[in-house]
Amino acid sequence: MLKHHIKVALRNIRKQGFYSFLNILSLSVGITLSLLVLLLVKHELSYDKSFNQSESIYRVATKGILSSNFINSATSPMPLGDLMTKYDEVESVVRFVPGANNVVSNEDVKFNEEHFRFADASFFEIFDLDIIAGESESLLKSPNSVVLTKSAANKYFGEQNPIGKIITRANMNYKVTGICEDMPVTSHFKFNFLASISTIDAILLKKADTTYVQNWKKDWLYLNCYTYIKLKPTVESRSFEENFNKEKDALLLPQVKETLQSELSTDSIKLDFYLQPITDIHLHSHLTAELQPNSKPVYINLFIFIAVFILLTTCINFINLTTAKARRRFNEVALRQMVGAGRRQLVWQFLTEAILYSLSATFFGLVLLELLIPFFNFFFNLQLNFSILTGWIDFFWILMLVLFVSIMSGAFPAFFFSGLKPKHILQGNYRIKNNGLLVRGIFVCAQIAISIFLLIVVTGMWWQISYINQYNPGFDSKNIMVIERGGAIGKNYQNFKSDLLKINGIESVSACSSLPGDDYFQGTFKIKNGANEKVAVLPMNYVDRDYFTMLNLTLKTGRFLDEAEGDSLGILLNHTAITEYDIKKPLGQKIEVFGNKDFELNVVGVVKDFHFETYYEKIKPLALILMGEKMNFDYILVKLNAQHSVATSQLINETWKKYSESSPFEWQMLTTRLSNLYEEDIRIAKIISVFAILSLFMTILGIIALTAFITEYKSKDIGIKKVLGISRQSIILQIFSDFSLYIIIGVILSILPAFIALTAWIESYAYARFLNGFIFILDAVFVAGLAYLSVFYQSYRMASERPADSWQYK
Amino acid sequence: MIHTRNLTKIHRNGGVEQTILQNVNIDIEAGEFVCLLGPSGSGKTTLMNIFGLIDTPTSGDFLMMGYDVTKLKERQRINLRRGSIGNIFRNFGLIDELNVYENIELPLQYLKYNKQHRFKKVNSILEELNITHLKSYYTNQLNGLQQQLVGIGRAMVIDPDIILADEPTGCLNSSSGSTIMNTLNLINEKGTTIVMASHSANDAEKSQRIIQVFDGHIITENIKNRL
Structure with a gap:
């Protein structure tokens, strides 16, 4: 019997031509999209789960109050790691310190490397990556040893064996041991090089004495590393957290007391540590000093919702398209019943048909998916991969999806047709029931609503993105070239600067230690305000004296910093700093560096607030200080004028090479750098845009299907009216009025949720412009217009049929 | 084979009641070829639907092949219909997606005959009706007569106790109609009971007994061939 069902289904698919095509197209697109979204969800949920017993691995984060400043950071102090090793509950502990962006070289092969980390030897006990070469027991144990990842090894050594070879970074040699x-x-941090943590001692000793190094390692108030622990499987993390927090106070409090005494301060300092399961970090952790930007669970929910919606839409469109051509099947069903078919056999017949549709659609869907994945990965900056052959789980889920789609979409036609009574069909008086129409209408309403919802949300997102692109940050970012890793110039900055200024096309040259999007160095100061003293943690930016004019900052009072005025101990504050710390007379105000009573800075001016951070953050207090001669800048800023050309960049590059000992020349325009800060949001907006377009496509298909069904349902009435001489316009108008209800309800249903979703998204910005109400209406009118257009097409065809055609099956 | 007593069928549609059949008393014995003759709207098709077990009477007794059909459950009625009743339709009632062979084979599939058995039975029917050469043709490749022969073949293939033919010549010209009537006669000669509904007196003449139906009543019974 199954063979018979398959045969009949295949012949039906062939016979119904256009409708079969629409059906398979709609199913294929639906399956491809939902698979894509599910892959995306799977990718997002798989973060940090590939490690052995990943559920027992935690990052220790720090939360607390330092004076009036709240701290909630992904980092922790060095001595915490030592404390952790003493607990029986802890299986292993690893600390690592991220190295600054610096040039790594193997003879002539040189690259700027961002992902250079220093880690304890226990790193591989927790993050159990396969060791491809080297002795795993001895890795990271001796100073100046480094482990390379496979791709870093290929990059620097190609086909050679790197073990035992030397790489150089910041004038220090490292021996490759593994x-x-x-x-x-899918990890919340990356590394390409992992050097032993003991190497840090040697690095620090180059700049400071042994006491400093010891303090650096013992300081409980310095959050200088990332600590990860692996608990024994039976240990309950919350109670362990409470235990060690109690015990750490015995070690931490004496230092707090000592610091407060030496500062004669009455401020409170309180630090607590808490455990973050690493599997939660990617979606739930948004602390300061995250190792890379994390995602949000709201996206996962949104994606799951989209996948479910697409699948439901697909099924409903299938049902509508299948049952729209019901008249063709009525006789067949009745005849089969007459020659002995039972209900079960009819149900199986229609289910087989649905499964066949789904299988062929899945085939096309998978081909489409295979073709789309590289495009998706490229366009949306994702790293999805998909393979039926290598991942049986993928295959299992695809089978489940096919079954789900088949059963969902096949069940309704199957029960609908098998429940027909042959006597009614044979007597020619069978009509599709009105309540069926209502249910279909509700689903189409939902489709219209969701299309408008997605369209509004996505317009709102682009609206905000365009707003922040046009928003005045309070400084001039045009024509400024940012050269990364300015430290490579070393002490020759002034010479480099004067050489650059000789190049035609360069207006001015400046430098700074931080740019928007960076984590600013936080300085702790004591501000005296009359008899009161306040401890202030201020973001600081070390700049060169031309920084202010280059960025065209506005002065509110006083003057800009200048070495010529003897401002090596001068400080410039922004307006928020003045209001936040209630500094009545800022000019001449003394600000003491916390922990160093003899080191006082003198406020020389106040600048108008500018956005030194992203638009996600409200403008915070900021301190600008001139960079000392011995310090290195992170960024060199070059302002180009109208005469600049390609030759200008080449000359800058040559000058750079001369001063930086051939370090890689990496630059980008400041405007590009600023717009890249919102890359993640732009990526999400792009993804949702594609889904909005595809959902619109599915909705149009759904409307075509429902119109087909309605015209089918009304065919007899319309045939009679045509015989009676009704005009074509009246028929089209009648179908339009039937449909309007669904469209209007769809529009109404979508507006509020779209408003709520957009509000929730836009809340992450401190500076935002909400979508204009007019755009809401425009989006709704656009979707409604498309809906009417597709209704018009079908109703016009129907209204143009001869009356005899409408009756031919009766 | 078929016995009805005071069989009544009333259609209710909202507040409107319409009596389709009233006090119908019919006795059809095994091996008979009976024609229900009457104009459109006389109740022939309703009576045929009741005989075909796809409709139920509103009141009265109805015995078929020894069963009190009014007391049977839907499933039992389907089972009775499946193996014992063959149907022939005015518009042939063939399934477009199936070819001649498959259309005739269909009831055997629902009766779960094995493939060999089906093959044997279908081929013997095709030979009997002289349409073996058409077996792989689809319905749209056949003329009316050929389609109705396939319809008859499908009714015969299960060796039914009774064949119900609802205006089997309704869509055919007179020559084809005559061929169909001859074929039905041949089937009846082999012992199969046939009940045919028709409004053609010509066709009715070719049956053994004519029952005239008008406005839901049995008016006369012509028992010419019984005498």
């Missing part, structure tokens, strides 16, 4: 596989893409 190669490990790359960190999984």
